[in-house]
Amino acid sequence: MSGHKESILREPLITGNDITYAKITDDILMPVENKPNKAWWIGFILALCGATLWLVSVGYTFWFGIGAWGLNKTVGWAWDITGFVWWVGIGHAGTLISAVLLLFRQNWRNSINRSAEAMTIFAVICAATYVVSHMGRPWLAYWVLPLPNQFGSLWVNFNSPLVWDMFAISTYFSVSLLFWYTGLLPDIATIRDRATGLRRKIYSIFSFGWSGNVKTWQRFEAVSLILAGISTPLVLSVHTIVSMDFATSVIPGWHTTIFPPYFVAGAIFSGFAMVLTLLLVARKVLGLENYITMFHIESMNKIIILTGSIVGVAYITEFFIAWYSGSEYEQYAFINRSTGPYWWAYWMMMTCNVISPQLLWFKKIRTNIPATWILSIVVNIGMWFERFVIIVTSLHRDYIPSSWAMFYPTWVDVGVFVGSIGVFFTLFLLFLRVLPSIAIAEVKLLLKSASEQSKMEQIKEGHLDKEQVAEYVESLEKFDSVKQEEYAKI
Amino acid sequence: MSNIKYILGSFGDPDEMMHGIEKLQENNIKIHDVYTPMPIHGIEAKLGVKRSRLDILAFFCGITGTMSAFALIYLTSVVDWKHNIGGKPALALPDFIPIMFEVTILFCAFSLVGAYYASTHLFPGRAPRVMDLRATDDRFIIAIDAKENAEHSKIDGLLKDAGALEIKHNERKYISYE
Numbered sequence: 001m002s003g004h005k006e007s008i009l010r011e012p013l014i015t016g017n018d019i020t021y022a023k024i025t026d027d028i029l030m031p032v033e034n035k036p037n038k039a040w041w042i043g044f045i046l047a048l049c050g051a052t053l054w055l056v057s058v059g060y061t062f063w064f065g066i067g068a069w070g071l072n073k074t075v076g077w078a079w080d081i082t083g084f085v086w087w088v089g090i091g092h093a094g095t096l097i098s099a100v101l102l103l104f105r106q107n108w109r110n111s112i113n114r115s116a117e118a119m120t121i122f123a124v125i126c127a128a129t130y131v132v133s134h135m136g137r138p139w140l141a142y143w144v145l146p147l148p149n150q151f152g153s154l155w156v157n158f159n160s161p162l163v164w165d166m167f168a169i170s171t172y173f174s175v176s177l178l179f180w181y182t183g184l185l186p187d188i189a190t191i192r193d194r195a196t197g198l199r200r201k202i203y204s205i206f207s208f209g210w211s212g213n214v215k216t217w218q219r220f221e222a223v224s225l226i227l228a229g230i231s232t233p234l235v236l237s238v239h240t241i242v243s244m245d246f247a248t249s250v251i252p253g254w255h256t257t258i259f260p261p262y263f264v265a266g267a268i269f270s271g272f273a274m275v276l277t278l279l280l281v282a283r284k285v286l287g288l289e290n291y292i293t294m295f296h297i298e299s300m301n302k303i304i305i306l307t308g309s310i311v312g313v314a315y316i317t318e319f320f321i322a323w324y325s326g327s328e329y330e331q332y333a334f335i336n337r338s339t340g341p342y343w344w345a346y347w348m349m350m351t352c353n354v355i356s357p358q359l360l361w362f363k364k365i366r367t368n369i370p371a372t373w374i375l376s377i378v379v380n381i382g383m384w385f386e387r388f389v390i391i392v393t394s395l396h397r398d399y400i401p402s403s404w405a406m407f408y409p410t411w412v413d414v415g416v417f418v419g420s421i422g423v424f425f426t427l428f429l430l431f432l433r434v435l436p437s438i439a440i441a442e443v444k445l446l447l448k449s450a451s452e453q454s455k456m457e458q459i460k461e462g463h464l465d466k467e468q469v470a471e472y473v474e475s476l477e478k479f480d481s482v483k484q485e486e487y488a489k490i
Numbered sequence: 491m492s493n494i495k496y497i498l499g500s501f502g503d504p505d506e507m508m509h510g511i512e513k514l515q516e517n518n519i520k521i522h523d524v525y526t527p528m529p530i531h532g533i534e535a536k537l538g539v540k541r542s543r544l545d546i547l548a549f550f551c552g553i554t555g556t557m558s559a560f561a562l563i564y565l566t567s568v569v570d571w572k573h574n575i576g577g578k579p580a581l582a583l584p585d586f587i588p589i590m591f592e593v594t595i596l597f598c599a600f601s602l603v604g605a606y607y608a609s610t611h612l613f614p615g616r617a618p619r620v621m622d623l624r625a626t627d628d629r630f631i632i633a634i635d636a637k638e639n640a641e642h643s644k645i646d647g648l649l650k651d652a653g654a655l656e657i658k659h660n661e662r663k664y665i666s667y668e
C-alpha cells in the first residue's frame with residue numbers, strides 16, 4: 001500500500017523536498033512543544049477579551065432575563081437564533097471534511113480534518129450556549145429532556161421540531177466529540193512519547209494507553225469508517241432539523257419545503273469559509289505551508305463556489321415559489337424582504353453569498369491567499385445576514401399592521417454575539433497549543449504516495465509520459481510552498 | 491540463558507518493515523506484534539488479525555437505538571399522556587422519525603466507540619504499554635518474543651537484511667512504566 005504511487009497528474013498533498021516521518025512530527029508538534037509566539041499571544045488576549053464580554057453579556061441575560069435583549073412582542077427571535085443557526089452551520093464543515101470526504105476517499109482531507117473537527121466542536125458549543133440562554137430560565141433547561149417528572153408525568157411534545165433539535169444538536173455534538181477524540185488518540189500518544197515529566201503523565205492519561213499495535217490500528221480504521229458512515233446522514237439531518245424549526249411553522253417566508261437542502265448547503269458554505277478563515281492564518285503562523293497547500297485552499301474554494309451557487313439558486317427559487325404560490329401573504333413576505341425596511345440586510349446577504357463568491361471562478365483569485373481570506377470572511381458575514389433576514393424580516397411585519405415593529409439590538413445582543421466569537425477563538429487558540437492541529441498519523445500516510453518529493457522521484461526515474469509531467473509541473477506554479485527552480489532543471 | 495525478553499527491529503520505512511515481516515515468517519519466526527506510527531494496510535492479513543466485528547455490533551446497537559426511541563416516544567406520547575394537538579392522531583409516526591434517527595446514530599456511535607475502546611484496552615489513564623518510544627513518531631517496530639524464538643542471531647540477521655535501522659534486545663517488555 002505505502003509503496004503505491006499516485007498518478008503524476010494529481011497535485012501533491014505534501015510539498016517540500018526534505019520531508020521525513022520525523023519531520024512531519026516535528027513540524028506539526030512545533031506549536032505544541034514550544035512556547036507560543038507573539039502572534040498567538042495577541043490573538044489569545046483579543047479572544048479572551050471577547051470571551052469576557054460573552055461572560056458578562058450572558059451573565060447579564062441570566063440575571064435580568066431575555067428582556068435585556070432587543071426583542072419585542074412582534075420580533076420574538078432575532079440575534080439569538082441568528083447566532084445559533086450561524087454557529088451550527090459553521091460546525092458542519094468539520095463533519096463534512098472528516099466524514100463525507102473520508103467516504104469519498106479524498107485524501108486532501110487528511111491535513112485539514114483535525115482542525116476542522118475542532119472547529120465543529122467549538123462552534124456547536126457556541127450554538128448550544130445560545131439555545132440555553134434564549135430559554136429565559138436557563139436553570140430549567142432540562143425541561144427539554146423527556147424526564148419523568150412530578151407534573152403528572154407531562155412529557156415533552158415529540159411532535160415539536162424544537163424537541164427534535166435538542167436531540168439532533170446533542171447527538172451531533174457528542175458524536176463529533178467521539179469521532180474527533182478517537183482520531184486524536186494516536187497523536188496524543190506521539191506527544192506523550194516525546195515528552196518528559198508531568199507533561200508525559202498528563203498526555204499519558206489522555207492517550208488512553210495507545211500503543212499503535214496492529215489490531216488497534218486495524219480496528220481504528222474500521223471505527224473511523226463506520227463513524228464516517230453514520231456521521232454523514234447525521235450532519236445532513238442536523239441542519240435539516242434546524243431548518244424545520246422554521247419550515248414547520250406557518251409564518252410566510254418560513255413555511256417552505258426548500259429549507260432543508262437550502263440550509264444544509266448554506267451550512268457547508270459558511271463552514272468551509274470559516275475553515276479557510278482559520279487555516280489560512282494558522283498555516284502561516286504555525287509554518288504549516290507544506291501540509292496545508294495551495295491545492296487544499298483551491299479545493300475548499302471550489303466547494304465554496306458550488307455551495308454558494310446552490311444557496312443562490314435557493315434564494316431565487318424562494319422568490320419564484322412565492323410568486324407561483326399565488327398566496328398574497330407569501331408574496332408580500334418576499335417583496336418586503338428585498339424592498340422593505342430591511343432591504344439592506346437582504347442585499348447584504350445577496351452580495352456576500354451569491355455575487356462575491358462568483359469571483360472564485362477566477363483561478364487567480366482562488367489561489368490568492370489574501371483574496372481568499374477576505375472572501376471567506378465576506379461569506380461568513382453574508383451567512384449571518386442570511387439567518388437574520390430569514391428570521392427577522394419574516395417576523396417583523398406580522399398579521400396586524402398595528403403590531404408591525406422593527407428590531408433594534410441592545411448592547412447585550414451585540415455582546416453575546418461578539419463574545420461568542422471570542423469564546424470560539426479562545427477555544428481554538430488553546431486547541432492549537434495543546435493538541436496537534438493536523439492529524440499527524442494521517443498525514444504520514446500520504447508521504448510515500450502523494451507528496452511532492454515522491455512525485456519528484458518518479459519524474460527523475462523518467463518512465464513517465466512527458467506531457468503528463470509537463471502538466472504536473474504547470475499545476476505546481478500556483479503553490480506558494482514549492483521551489484520552482486527545482487523543476488526548471490528537469 | 492540471557493535475560494532478553496524481546497527483540498525489536500526498528501525500521502524507517504513501512505515497505506521495508508513489511509519485507510521484514512515476510513522474511514521472519516518465511517523462517518517460521520513468530521512475531522509478537524508490530525507497532526507503527528500510522529495504519530499500515532495489509533499488515534493485519536500477514537499477522538492473522540481477524541476481521542473486525544465492530545460493524546455488526548454497530549448495526550445491532552443502532553437498531554436498538556431506533557427501537558428505544560420509538561418505545562420512549564410511543565409510551566410517553568401515545569400511551570401515558572396524549573396531547574391533543576388540533577385533534578390529530580397521537581401516533582404521528584412521521585413526526586417520530588427525526589428523533590428515532592438521531593437516537594439510532596447516538597446508540598450506534600457510543601456503543602461502537604465503547605466496544606472499540608474495550609476490545610483494544612483503551613481507557614483514560616491506562617499505563618501505555620510501549621516497547622519503543624519512536625513507534626509513535628518515525629519508526630516501524632517489529633517485536634519478537636525472545637523467549638519463544640531462541641535463535642537470536644538469526645533473527646538479528648534477518649531484520650538487518652530486510653533493512654532494519656536498529657535492533658534492540660530489551661530486557662523489559664515495556665519501557666514506559668518508569
